[in-house]
Amino acid sequence: MTSLSTIGEFGLINRIRKNFIKGLPPGITGIGDDCAIIPFNDKEVLLVTTDMLIEDQHFLKKKISPYELGYKSLAVNLSDIAAMGGTPEHAFLSLGIPVTTEIKWLDEFFRGLKYLANKSNTFLLGGDISKSADKLIINIAVTGRADKSKIKKRNTAKPGDIICVTDFVGDSGGGLKALLNDLPVNQDIKYLIGRHHLPVPCLDIGKWLSELPGVHAMIDLSDGIESDMHRIMESSDTGAEIDLDKIPVSETLKKVSEKYNWNKYEIAVNGGEDYCLMLTVENRQFEYIKNNFSTHFSKPLYPIGKITDHKGDLTFKLNKKSIDFSKHGFDHFKDN
Ligand code: ADP
Ligand code: MG
Numbered sequence: 001m002t003s004l005s006t007i008g009e010f011g012l013i014n015r016i017r018k019n020f021i022k023g024l025p026p027g028i029t030g031i032g033d034d035c036a037i038i039p040f041n042d043k044e045v046l047l048v049t050t051d052m053l054i055e056d057q058h059f060l061k062k063k064i065s066p067y068e069l070g071y072k073s074l075a076v077n078l079s080d081i082a083a084m085g086g087t088p089e090h091a092f093l094s095l096g097i098p099v100t101t102e103i104k105w106l107d108e109f110f111r112g113l114k115y116l117a118n119k120s121n122t123f124l125l126g127g128d129i130s131k132s133a134d135k136l137i138i139n140i141a142v143t144g145r146a147d148k149s150k151i152k153k154r155n156t157a158k159p160g161d162i163i164c165v166t167d168f169v170g171d172s173g174g175g176l177k178a179l180l181n182d183l184p185v186n187q188d189i190k191y192l193i194g195r196h197h198l199p200v201p202c203l204d205i206g207k208w209l210s211e212l213p214g215v216h217a218m219i220d221l222s223d224g225i226e227s228d229m230h231r232i233m234e235s236s237d238t239g240a241e242i243d244l245d246k247i248p249v250s251e252t253l254k255k256v257s258e259k260y261n262w263n264k265y266e267i268a269v270n271g272g273e274d275y276c277l278m279l280t281v282e283n284r285q286f287e288y289i290k291n292n293f294s295t296h297f298s299k300p301l302y303p304i305g306k307i308t309d310h311k312g313d314l315t316f317k318l319n320k321k322s323i324d325f326s327k328h329g330f331d332h333f334k335d336n
Contacts, residue, residue: 010230032235033154034083034220035144045148049080050141061136063179066105068197069138070112076222077142078120078201079275083220084153085210086146088122088203094139096132120203150210152218152279155235159309161216161280163240164290165302166205168250169225170264171195173271177262188252199275206277208296214285224272225304229314232280232307239310244269244318248302269316280307 004012017031024030029037035047053073055061064072074091081088093113097106117124122142175196178189185193202220209215217236219228225247229240244265257264281289286303293301308315316323 010234029153034080035086037084037146037151039148040145043147043149044145045151047081047084047086047144047146048141049077049144050139051076051080052137052139054137055135060179064197065112066108067112067115070109070114071116071198072112073138073140074113074116074120074122074142075199075201075275076273077140078116078122078203079199079220079222081142081144082202082206083218083277084144084146084151085206085218086144086151087207088120088142088144090143091117091122091124092141093124093127094137095127095129096135096137097129098132098134098136101136120201146210152206152210152215153235154217154219154232155237157217157232157236157238157240157280157307158282159238159307160283161307162283162286162303163229163242163278163280163305163307165221165225165248165276165278165304166202167274167276167299167302168248168253169221169274169276170247170249170253170268170271172199172273172275173224173267174253174256174262176271176273177267178256181260183260188256191252192256196273199273201275202277205297208293209277209279212285212289214282214289216280216282218277218279221274221276221278222272224270224274225278226269226314227272228278232278233312233314236307237311239308239313239315240305241308241315241317242269242305243320244316244323246302246304248300248304265318 013031021030027039035049038046038048040046053059059069077091078088171192172195175192175194178192179196183189206218209218217232219232221228225242229242233240247265247268249264249268253264253267256262257267290301
């Protein structure tokens with residue numbers, strides 16, 4: 001008998017997708033992108049996304065403050081709206097709560113959630129509450145709006161496109177590693193943990209990028225460059241090549257990685273939960289878009305590789321040489 005551990009999350013989603021993709025009303029994009037896309041009016045579409053956070057799976061209740069958890073629960077959903085170039089509008093919150101949960105803890109949770117809701121103009125309109133045996137379960141669904149001619153999807157990457165990310169990658173994974181290893185907290189560790197607990201959804205950046213026809217495909221980095229690149233490749237029927245030495249890693253992550261002998265590339269590629277955007281840009285438009293991006297956001301747009309026509313093939317390079325992860329793992333390119 002085949003179990004879930006064999007087919008994995010990708011496999012399960014593909015099975016569900018195959019079953020439910022048929023017969024959808026025209027204009028609807030269902031399972032397979034950061035948000036579902038539903039026709040709304042002549043100009044706009046409705047976006048819908050949902051994400052679940054489970055205690056001890058996605059967060060450790062002893063390590064994250066209730067304020068941060070409230071904030072993050074909404075942030076991860078807003079990030080999916082950002083990935084399509086949309087604007088969030090409404091949120092629905094479902095909670096499975098153990099009876100022992102303190103009211104003060106819940107008040108703080110809602111203070112964090114409200115802060116980000118206000119900041120992003122998202123209105124909480126409903127939800128559901130149930131008793132949970134011993135773990136806290138949080139599910140949020142967010143709706144948003146986007147211009148239907150500008151929306152960015154995962155299935156529109158083209159061979160030759162430059163793959164870019166909009167921020168440092170790996171800080172959040174470093175923060176998680178610090179938490180799991182109970183590292184002593186200094187300024188650097190505090191920064192990394194902050195990046196893990198309080199990710200900033202790239203709503204302005206996503207919307208700005210959605211205006212540009214030279215931006216082909218877009219996704220938010222929730223599971224890490226490797227996993228999320230596979231999602232773009234699979235949807236777009238392409239391959240990709242990533243230059244590890246071009247991935248932007250913060251000075252803090254470099255410093256902490258050196259101190260604790262971590263492999264910064266492994267953290268950047270597989271750490272996940274960065275919630276910046278990864279996009280593919282038409283080669284000829286790249287210089288123009290990169291320059292405008294840095295003028296507009298006062299930070300660089302980082303090119304990290306290119307889309308290829310080797311379908312399903314994700315190659316990582318270091319110092320221009322290919323590295324075979326499956327055979328050698330990450331040790332072969334330990335810190336340099
Ligand atoms: P993200 O990381 O952006 O939240 P995923 O890559 O995890 O998105 O999910 C891929 C697609 O699969 C999304 O369109 C999502 O809505 C869909 N999906 C995930 N879980 C389920 C499920 N249990 N039932 C139906 N669709 C699902
Ligand atoms: Mg996403």
